[in-house]
Amino acid sequence: MQVYKVGGAVRDRLLGLPVTDVDRVVVGATTEEMLAQGFRPVGADFPVFLHPKTGEEYALARTERKSGRGYGGFTFYASPEVTLEEDLIRRDLTINAMAEDDQLNLTDPYHGQRDLEAxxxxxxxxxxxxxxxxxxxxxxxxxxxxxxxxxxxxxxxxxxxxxxxxxxxxxxxxxxxxxxxxxxxxxxxxxxxxxxxxxxxxxxxxMPEVDALFGVPQPETHHPEIDTGLHTLSVLEQSALHKQPLTVRWACLLHDLGKGLTPEEEWPRHIAHEHTGLKLIKAVNERFKAPKDCQELALLVGQYHTHGHRALELKASTLLELLQSFDIYRRPQRFEEFIAACEMDARGRKGLEQRSYPQADYLRGAAKAARAVAVQPLLEQGFKGPELGEALKRERLKALKAYKEAATA
CATH class of the missing domain: 1.10.110.30 (Hydrophobic Seed Protein)
Incomplete structure (x- = not known):
């Protein structure tokens, strides 16, 4: 029985990067021998075991043969006769098809190290x-x-x-x-x-909806890069530079899908693309069964990102509707992620990557003003049920009007 580190652990060590996940392959062993040493089986399709003390994964060397369609359409064969080279050849990339023993002796039959250097x-x-x-x-x-x-x-x-x-x-x-x-x-x-x-x-x-954005022009005054597909790539790039979470990055990818539906005769303008794009965003969300928080934010950003850009111009009533749409009182983080996605959208434009985005602080201030309206005084005045909701809405609108007046004075 011989044990080797394989794949990413070898690749990243040779690149001088931190090694996070360690995969091991075992050559010359049977399932029975692994069990006798206390390893716990976990693999349903092929023999993978957990080390009895460390809990790390050890897989028996195996070969594979195509037997059907898709990712799962393979038949695996694990045996003590399977060599390390036979196990490595089934891997995807040469840089992932290297192995090393405990003394860091490298086995590299497919020239992964050469490709790393190149x-x-x-x-x-x-x-x-x-x-x-x-x-x-x-x-x-x-x-x-x-x-x-x-x-x-x-x-x-x-x-x-x-x-x-x-x-x-x-x-x-x-x-x-x-x-x-x-x-x-x-x-x-x-x-x-x-x-x-x-x-x-x-x-x-x-994602044909994303692919359709390439070659679709936008007004050069707002989008010096012109091409909607290139703009989407730039927005994604900004989201990574600013260390945004997955929810924001997913929303950044999908926010402009509606522009792919604009008739050519209307180019480069995209009237109401925020609304036409919602059905496309929903379709992509469902196709990949994205997590609920990713789905919700993508739809909200798609619908309201132009509101974010025009925040300082919005009437207090429109601003209140925006805040209500995000349920800022119970889900403040979601509104914060919306603001982040809007800022990435504004920065993802050729030559405008460093520009300031005053809308962000303005929207945060508006949310703070609306949240500051207390419910207790209204209860003490006898409001309840739907009447309480309406009274609360009136007070929040009053607070937003005062905030807008002070912020834009």
Whole structure:
């Protein structure tokens, strides 16, 4: 029995990056031998075990064969006869197909170290094309390591294009797709993930609503970059630079989907795109079964982001409606994330990345003024039920009028 570290732990150590997840492969062992040493089985599809003391994962060396469509369409074979090289060849990229023993002796049959030094993301074998999920994984690694200068090898991009055209991407489950998408959006360069998907034709298959934004012009006075797709990439880039959470990044990706529906004869204006885009945002949310907080914020940002930009011009009554829509009294964090998404949208414009966004503090002040209205005095005046709600609304409107007058004086 021989144990090796494999995959990301080896890759990141060689890159000089912190090693967070350690995967181990066991060569020359049987399931019975692992159980006899106290390892606990966890793998349903193939033999994976937890170490009896550390709880870390150990997987038996295995081979795999395509047996159906999609990510799950594989038959695995684990046996003491399976070699380390046979286990490594089934992996996606050469930089993930390296192993090392406890003495840090490197096993690198597919030249992963060479590709690390060349900053290339290259597939290990033609079997890469058997697993559609690898299109998303490669795009995610491109987003993770873009800052180090990594690019996708031409021959790997060709296979990704073939996979995109094959219809195999449609066999991916919502859960597997969302896991890759959400992880990619939280990388340092999420815009690279979207760009790589577009370059290989996968974006058109997975998110045609986002793909449709490229080539759609916007008024140059507000959008010096003009192209709506490029603007979306820039907004995503800003969301990563400002360390925004996943909810905000997801909203940033989807906020302008309505512009993809604007008839060409109306370009570059996009009247009411906030409302026309809601059905598209809802469709993407449901397709990937995004978490509820991501879904809700994406819809709210899609509908109200132009309100955010025009905050200082809004009437007090419109401002109150905006605050009510976000339920700022019980869910203050959601409104804060809306403000963040609006600011990323404003900064995601060519040459305007550093401009100030006074709307942010103005909206925070408005929310504070509305929350400051006390309920108790109204109760003491005898208001209750629907009448209390109306009285509270009147007092909040009065507070917002006073706030607006003082803030814009």
């Amino acid at each position: 900053r290339i993301l290259r597939h290990v074998s033609p079997a890469f094309a058997e697993d559609p999920l690898r299109v998303l994984r490669v795009a995610r690694f491109a987003a993770r390591y873009a800052g180090l200068g990594f690019t996708v090898a031409d021959e790997t991009m060709d296979l990704m294009c073939q996979l995109s055209e094959s219809g195999e991407l449609q066999a991916l489950t919502a859960e597997r797709s969302w896991k890759e998408i959400s992880r990619a959006l939280m990388e340092d360069h999420p815009q690279v993930f979207i760009q790589v998907l577009r370059d290989c034709g996968a974006l058109k298959e997975l």
